[in-house]
Amino acid sequence: MTAIKSKKSAEKALSLEACYATHHRKIFHLGLRYGGGNAAWAEDLTHDVFVKFAEKYDGLETREDVGGWLYRVASNLAISKFRRERSLWGRVATLVRAEPTPTAPAADEAFEQQQLAANALAAMQKLPAKERVVLSMKLLDDKSQTEIAEALGLSEGYVSKLVTRALGRIEAQGWEVGS
């Protein structure tokens, strides 16, 4: 019995390692995207996503589309993380906590000569959590409203409303958002 348990546990560790090796860069990129280029924020999100994967590993029905599962978890965790940071706790914690030094190049350096791109990223950062994530999924990953609704557990109507509101806010910041 113990042998079976330890074999299962070893198998889980191997799967986690393999999954981490395959997907961590993609999740880190999502973190950079949602976090406005903040490498430390992206690192934390990546960490949380894979810890969640480890916790849910036994309950996952299929491991065929792990990438899709991680994408959904990353998007949902990003929304929770934004909310947490905007809460009273988050604001106090941010003041108290010394953020880990971002070891990847800061967004400002990378965008030195691409002011417009940096401004677009900054405009996204001004959006409320859900709108930011929904708009990223729509504009950058070409997800349909149905797919977004499914991934975030929202109704299609609500997703449509979030997209419209987000685009309105972006336009109000002086951008052309197209049709």
Added chain:
Amino acid sequence: MKDHEAQAERPDFIAALRQADDVLVAQPMSPEMQVRLRNRVLARSHGTGARTRGLVLSGFAVAAAVAALVFATRTFYEQAPVEASETVLAESAGFAVRSQSGDLRLETTPTGELNVTQGSAELRSEATGITVANIGEVRLQSEARGVRLTRGKARFSVDKRSPKEGPVHVSVSHGRIEILGTQFTVEQGDGRGSVQLHKGAIRFVANDGTAEGLEPGETLRWPRPVQPKSEELVSEVTQADEPQTAERADVPVVVPKPHEQPIEDEETGRQSVLAELAQLRSRGKYEKAAKLLQAELESARLPERARDQLSYELGTILSTHTREPTKACAHWKQHLRRHGSGRYVTEAQNAMQRLHCQGETE
């Protein structure tokens, strides 16, 4: 009319956002972050307090209690993963363990060398400000003004030093690498090795006193690969890559541009190209970036996985930046033909739709 003009002057948000995202995609994780993150994830997943976080985060306490908790949490993260015995071993050899994997195994030798025989770690030489992240098994020795890599492969990062402090160095079999503050990877095998510079500047001083400077992206090998003896060497070094000079066989040689050399290590090679690509993109040099990718893709020995990713990168540049829809469509069409089961099929199809390539694909 004025409204129309005002609208025409407004910047295109979607294009700017996609451009920003392209830069973020190419932004590599630093070696330190890779080690740290992997250790954090694997340590938590093996049950070291995975559920405490939720409790901590859900607690709304007074500001003082919050400060104490946050401080305590940080202290826990910094200290918990380090095994006492490994720390003692590392310290006896002049290194501090900054982070480690759960399976780390260290050994010291009577001559003061530190062997990393298993797992991964960030080892720091406080005296010189050098941090070493091992890639597999390595053998290191602390020196007065640096670190000696006797065997194995490791990434080095060095704290910024003022010219007054002078350089620190990493010693290898055929000389030493002088550093003022930078990141690079060194590999030392039996009588041969290489250094690849990621950022900053370093100088290689060979044992015969000759010095050679390196720029980011360049690789220097020692000794010069003249007569490959084994099949392994033949696969790594080709006639085309050997400079046609009469240099001595035991003198190191610089291999100038990463896109002109074979990618011997898929991940390292691809990361190096992506780093150069990120630099070109951040400077708005998209045509040069496209040429770099084109050259890489023409390399016969490029692994399939890397080829898939680089082809995707080229496609995004042609679609979004160089404004060559015909060329972009042709590229995506070719991409789907060659990498029909690759990782970027959906992205390629989406890009073709955006560019209205349907007519050309049929």
